[in-house]
Every structure is written in C-alpha cells, then in structure tokens.
Amino acid sequence: MNAPTKIVTRFPPSPTGFLHIGSARTALFSWLYARHHGGTFLLRIEDTDRERSTQAAVDAIFEGMKWLGLDWDNKDVVFQFARRDLHAKVAYEMLEKGLAYKCYCTQAELEEMRNHQKANGLPMRYDGRWRDRTDHPKDLPFVVRLKAPQTGETTVKDRVRGEVTVQNSQLDDMVLLRSDNTPTYMLSVVVDDHDMGVNTIIRGDDHFTNTFRQVQIIKAMGWPMPEYAHVPLIHGSDGQKFSKRHGALGVDEYRKMGYLPEAMRNYLLRLGWSHGDDEFITTKQAIEWFNLEHIVSSPARFDYVKLDSVNAHYMREMADADLANEIAPRLQEITGNAVTDAQVAMLAKGMAGLKQRAKNLKELAESAVFYVLSRPLPLNDGAKKILTTDAKAMLAQLRTVIDGLNDFSAHSIETAIKDHATAQGKKMGDAAQPLRAALSGSNVSPPIFEVASILGKQEVLARINDVL
RNA sequence: GACCCCUUCGUCUAGAGGCCUAGGACAUUACCCUUUCACGGUAGUAACACGGGUUCGAAUCCCGUAGGGGUCGCCA
Secondary structure, eight states, X not given: OOOOOOOEEEEOOOSSSSOBHHHHHHHHHHHHHHHHTTOEEEEEEOOOOTTTOOHHHHHHHXXXXXXXXXXXXOSSOEEGGGGHHHHHHHHHHHHHXXXXXXXXXXXXXXXXXXXXXXXXXXXXXXXXXXXXXXOOOTTOOOEEEEOOOOSSEEEEEETTTEEEEEEGGGOOOOEEEOTTSOBOHHHHHHHHHHHTTOOEEEEEGGGHHHHHHHHHHHHHHTOOOOEEEEEOOEXXXXXXXXXXGGTOOBHHHHHHTTOOHHHHHHHHHHSXXXXXXXXXXXXXXXXXXXXXXXXXXXXXXXOHHHHHHHHHHHHHHSOHHHHHHHHHHXXXXXXXXXXXXXXXHHHHHHHHHHHTTOSSHHHHHHHHHHHHOOSSOOOOHHHHHHOOHHHHHHHHHHHHHHHTOSOOSHHHHHHHHHHHHHHTTOOHHHHHHHHHHHHHSSSOOSOHHHHHHHHOHHHHHHHHHHHO
8 A cells, every 4th residue: 555645845946036926826836735735845945056146035035935925844944055065976876877977078069069950950959979988088177967868758747738758869968967066957956856855846837848857867866756747837918928028027026016915826826727717715725725637738928907806805805904004114105204003093994995996005005195194285186176266165165064063974974065065056076076185185085074084073174274 | 940838708717528609707898886986786798729630519539730838058
C-alpha cells in the first residue's frame, strides 16, 4: 500500500524586481493546493543572479506575500545562493558518474556556433562538441554540461497540459555548472526542489520547455519525479505579453491603487481557474475547492474592470469601521491633515452611503474627503453651476428650516425640507441639489440628508453659510 | 527558424459526444427605482477561429490550416 503522500509545494521567486502579479497567481495556486491537502507550502528566494538580486526586492516579496495573505511554512526561508556548494556537489557527482562532462568552449565560440545555426536555419542548440572528447586542456576554464540522452524521447506528465512528449534529439546538453564554479538555475531548482521535498511543482507556463531538461537531471540522479502543473501565463488587456513594459505591475501597486487582498485573491483565482459558475469565492471556499483539474489551459487577459467589480463586492462586505480606518491614511494624504478619531467615527457612519459608490479604496477616500475637509469647502464645477442666485435663496430658507429641527435624523431632515420645497411650489431637487453643493462641495455625493445628519446641525449650518 | 502549447460572447469563464435554441460573471444597451451619482431590479445585444473527417449525433474526438503564446543563455 502506498502511504498518502503529503503534498509539498513551493514558490521560488527571484528577487530581481517587484513581485509580479503573474507570479503572485502561481504563488496563490501553490498555496491553495498545499492548504487544500493539508500539505506544506515553502518559500525559496532564487537569488543566484548576484548582479540583479537586491535586498529591496527580497523585502518586496515578503511584504507582497504577507499582504496577499499567503503564509509560507518554512520559518527559515531558503536562499538559493547559500546552497550553491550543494548544487555544485551534485554537478561533480554527475561528472564522476559520467552523467555530465566538461566543456571548454569559449563564449565567442558558442556565439559563433549559434550565429551559424541561425544563418543556416538550423535548430539553435549546443552541438555537443566536447561530449566525447578526452583531450582536456589543462588550466583552462570549463563548464559542466549534462550528458543528455540523444535518442529516444522524454515525456512529461503535466496536470494541466496532459502528457507531452519531446524527442530527445531536440534537447541539448545544458550547462550545469558555470566556469566560475557556480551552478546554473537549471541545476539549482532541481536540487533544491529535491532537497526540500517538493513533490508538486506549480509554476508558469514559461517554464514548460525547461521541464524536459530538468527531468533529465532528475532521471540521471535517480530522484523521485515531482508532479508538474504548468499554469498558462497572464497577458495584458490587449492580449500582448504582460511585461514590465506592458502594464504589468507589482502586487504593491495594487495595494496602493486601493484593492483589497481578498479581492485580489478572488480575482486572481478566477483568472485561470473555475468552480462552475461561482464568481465570488471566499478564501475558505477556495481552500476547500481548489484543484489542478480546473486550471484553465489557455492564457487569460488581465482586466481591471473586472477586478474593480470584484473589489467593489468585497468592499461592500467589509465592516464600516474597518473601511473608515482603512481610508484614514489616504485622506490624510489628500488633505494634509491628520484624521481624528471623531472623524473616523463619522466616516464609519457615512460608509454605508459611501461604499456602494466606489470600486476601490482610492475612490472611496476621494469620495469621502468632503466629510473631513476643513471649511470653507472648495467647490467643484458642478457645485458652482448648481449654486445660482435662486439656489442660494433656497439655501437661505433651508438654513432656517434646519435650524429649527430638533430631530436631526436623515428622515427628519428630509421630511422638513421636502415639506418646505413643496410649500414653495418647488421640487425636491431644487432644495436637495443646492444643499448637496453646500455640504459636499460637489454635484455628486451620497444621499444628502444622510450626509447632513452625519455632519450634524452645527456643521451643516456653517457649510451653508460658507456658500451664501 | 526549430520544438512545444493554446484558440467558446469585447473580457473572465461553464461545458468531460446527445441535458446546448451554448449557461454565468464583468462590460455594454434599454427600462424601472431615484434629490445627484451609484447600488439594486427587469429585459436585451453578443461566442464554439477556419476547413476536413469519425459518429445516428461534435463546442466536446481525430487531422490539417490560420492566428496567438512560450522556449531555444555560463538569466531566473
């Protein structure tokens, strides 16, 4: 009997820039898969590119993962560079066993070879010229290359792609160890995944062809074969590659734009995975439902409009007080003034009317700013247009009406103003719109009697006076 | 160029040979609600890339074509 294998997944970003949104999705999938199976989700920083790796990028990865709520199980995150000697050891072991060989080609020589191949329409791959040579020069730098099988075929079983077979003649002898004795990525990933006990590799489709090469190392070493699941890439909204130059952003940017982590998770999950017709999937449900079978096999386009709608949904589900606290720093940034506790309380009261009018935290803060702005309020063009002489005359009357109110509930204010407007032979809008302009400085706001009630009689009267 | 993968409404997707006159969501259009803007409600427009097979029957299986993507580094 086979003992049930504990699922071990991993997320191995390289710290050479921000945490890419596409990477965030494969991280999410890997995390979900591990959590679903009660397995382990590991984080490994692939910092072997010393030129491009930075501490800032490492921090960005940690922060991005935390923000997204993707917790990893290895308290000591693996840094790949620190394990380079272990990787090199494997290369030498393979050399000894005759599974690899030394290649003394210079960069220039390789370049010439590739140019020749390109010019003649030949497949571009290393031709194995040192594979069987024994006349090794002394004291010259060399790289260690895998002695890959040249005949037959290699089949990769992928949980998304199915079984894919490639002729071994298509694969060349890749470099395992560089001439400076450092391991290449191809070697490092395989060794690390093996040593970390990773048995399920969920990663971007851009790694798919690499898999055939990596499988050669695993086979040569006689290690257990992990399960692969290659997830199609995310494209930009125009269908083009989602690169830094082409609209791709780091997760931190999405936070700044005002998206909620739970909304990001839901959106990213649905972008490339489905559970029937379900659109809003909580993280709890996602863990319960996630599988590899329903990963979509074609690339998806990133769509802000849909993200907005998902985000709007989660914002409306959030507690008003939490939302008020969430936008406080943004308001402070807009107004330049600290937001007081009393103001946060006021914002919480106004949140019901505010949150159904915004798609993200940024919009929410912008639409809420009139609550905390100090008087006199700046008026936007719409408000200026509303505040005609007639409108001001109406406001002057409303001032008296409002001043006489004992019950300052939204309903009470509405009734009083409606009655007054009707008595004057005017429509509700003739009173409500000028009031909106005075209280919010805008022609667009939450229900204005609700706003008035939350603002309080004193502030309402003062704001009316400001525009008269 | 070689190899590999992908192709359902504008977008994300459901679809495992008859349940499909192809469903849902976002977007969009119209109407309703309404003090503004939204929210909400109702209705609508809108897709199986193309061509051949297989089958009584194909969005679903096979082949080809076209389009798109990925990989071909001493980057990861």
